[in-house]
Amino acid sequence: MxxxxxxxxxxxxxxxxxxxxxxxxxxxxxxxxxxxxxxxxxxxxxxxLVPKGMRRRVPPxxxxxxxxxxxxxxxxxxxSVLGMDLNIDLGEGTCTMKHSPKVHEEVLRRIAEVHPLQDPETIQGLLEILYEFGHTFLREISGLDAFSFQPGGGSEAVYTNACILRKHLERRGELETRNEIITTIFSHPCDAASPATAGFKIVTLYPDERMGRPTTEALKAAVSKHTAGLFITNPEDTGIFNTEIDEWTRIVHEAGGLCAYDQANANAILGVTRAREAGFDMGFFNLHKTFSSPHGSDGPACGAVGVTRELERYLPVPVVTFDGSKYRLEYDRPDSIGKVRDFLGSVPVVVRAYAWALSLGADGLRQVAETSMLNNRYLEKKILAIPGVGKPYAVDARVDQIRYSWQKLKDETGVGTEDIERRMVDYGIQSYFLSHHPWVVPEPFTPEPCETYSKADIDYWATVLRQVAAEAYADPQTVKSAPHRSSISKMDPAPFDDPARWAMTWRAFLRKRGAGERARGTAGPRGP
Structure with missing residues (x-):
């Protein structure tokens, strides 16, 4: 090709x-x-060994x-699927779909037999990796002082940040009055949802039509005596970096709040900016994104939570410590928020991330950021030459990704972004990420061509996009009825909005299918 x-x-x-x-x-x-x-x-x-009341009467x-x-x-x-290793997966914006070197799997085989309850004396090497990756690597990359790898992903990491903030306010006797979290609409939804789950009220700032992000004046108007903190993604999912972020953290600090940094979009700023110098008190990295460990299909992941020295005492237990001779699991932390996940979290994710960062070094991590930014600018030039594509907001420089719009194409052909993503599958490209809800940008799509992808990869991806756009103008129905060469055809979305038809287990499937067949008079034998 x-x-x-x-x-x-x-x-x-x-x-x-x-x-x-x-x-x-x-x-x-x-x-x-x-x-x-x-x-x-x-x-x-x-x-x-099984209590009598818990024993099954019949086998499963x-x-x-x-x-x-x-x-x-x-x-x-x-x-039947297009996974990361089969296609050019640069369309999954905010997910940072990058290659995970296969040598990491060989490294993981060496810890495959470790048991979560194993005596720490027998896993000193593994504890050293956990300690050094947080205490040395992530500390240097972020400027934050201490890390926990317990959270199982970004949303749980934000929830951990919120629990740390809640415990901090409780210790200061301010929890009753400081109950508002400020976030932005283009930050990740978990920056609102997770603090809300932890009991906070949410104040959401919307973007200025010219800047593509909220103004500093809007933040000043939002802070009050009730402000507990700022939870924000930077760069946001539009790819726009808030260059006044240190002013934002100063404003929140002066109001008495703390600041949490969602760094799930950190790929293009590694070695460029740091959370500490921007004024953040805590934050997290997604090791299954920025640090190359596979996503695991919503399975094994890690949101590495970092905090300043002042907040370290609140981290989940156990904390890996080092006394100069031995690594230990420390549980005796009276101010800890407790556990957010069993044991030490998804340890294999951390080991892969450690191996990746160790192999690159400081200069290599900076090159990751620069290559990602260069790839994004190159893809932008290719995409904006395609008829029907728009780039909302008058901000030229974007960082790791851009949220584009097919609104012009939709107005002219009736073909929307969901039609485009289904048709791309017919050319061997996994469908792209559209946007978190709500769709502030109409008919959105959000590619993120990180450092994994070559110029040839980007060229092919853009060529597919151009081809589908041309088809939309020439024969809209072909695009709207896609996919035609996938393992499945266009699906009826109605069942996804009908909980009565959802079945998360085989027993639920048999029960609900049987109920439907009985209603139609075609029922066979009932399931369990």
């Missing part, structure tokens, strides 16, 4: 059943060996399959 030429693509279509519909009674993928006589004699029958209805069946099932499912 050269010069951004479009490739032929068609996803496999397996029509694969859910795993619980496969197999038959008695099939096995593994035979579990019988308990050794010595163990049975020492602990007794395993059944007696689990799938019964052989190993080849399991392998075929999940390989077929994997062929």
């Amino acid at each position: 050269t010069d951004g030429a479009l490739r032929r693509y068609h996803a496999p279509v397996w029509n694969e059943p859910v795993v619980s519909e496969l197999g038959r009674r008695g099939e096995r993928g593994i035979f579990v060996p019988s308990t050794e006589n010595g163990i049975r004699k020492a602990v007794g029958p395993a059944r007696t 209805r689990l799938p019964e399959l052989s190993q080849p069946q399991v392998l075929r099932h999940f390989l077929r499912l994997s062929q």
Whole structure:
């Protein structure tokens, strides 16, 4: 593939059943060996270890399959999706979809047998990684003094920040009066939702039509004796960096509040700006974004929470400490907010991030930022040459990403951003990220071409976008009815808005499907 030429693509279509519909009674993928006589004699029958009131009367209805069946099932499912390693995934703005070096998985195999309850004396090397990555690496990158890796992602990290702030205000006797958190509409929604979950009221600032962000005067009008803190993303999801952020933190501090920095969009400012010099008291990094560890499909992630020395005592326990000779897990912290997650959090995510940062060094991290910014400017030039695309707000320089708009295309063809993203799949590109809600920018899309992507990658992605836009003007229905070459066709969105049709478990699926069939008079045997 050269010069951004479009490739032929068609996803496999397996029509694969859910795993619980496969197999038959008695099939096995593994035979579990019988308990050794010595163990049975020492602990007794395993059944007696379960309280009588918690024992099942009948076995759970689990799938019964052989190993080849399991392998075929999940390989077929994997062929039906476009993951990070299969496509140019630069469309997922704010997610920072970057390559995670496969050598990191080899490193992880060396800690695969570690148990969360293992004696700290036997995992000194692992504790050293956790301590050094926070105390040395993230401390230098952010200027904050102490870190916890317990939170399982960005939203939980913001919630941890909010709990730390709440405990701080409680200790000062100000919790009753200081109950408002200020945020901005283009900050991540968790910067409002997580403090609200922690009991705070939310004050949201909207952007100035020219600047694309709230003015400093708007912040001054929002602060009051009730201000507990500022929770803000910078750069925001528009890619606009608030160059007056140190003035914002000063205003909030003078009003008696603290400032929390959502650094989920930090990829293009590594080694360029730091939270401490901007005046922040706490914040977080997403290690599964900026520091290359995979996202895990909403699974294993880590929001690394950092705080100043004044707030360190509130961090979740246990805290990894070092006395000069040994690393320890310290639980005796009376002012700690407690736990926000079991054990030490998602340790493999931290190990990958440590390996990534160690391999790059300070100069390499700065190059990550500069390459990301350069890629974003290059992609911008390609995208703004496509008919129908707009770039809201009169701010030229954006940092890591840009929130564009297809409103002009929608007005002229009836094709909107959701139609465009579905059609892109037909060219082997995973659909892009649109925007958090509400859509302040109409018909939005938000690509983020971080340092992973080459010029050829960006060229191809932009070529697909140009092709789909041309199709929208020439044959709108083709785009609106897409995808045509994916593993599935255009879906009816109605079930997603109908909780009566949601089924998070196999039992719920059988129950709800049976109810629907009975209503139609086609019901078979009822499920469990």
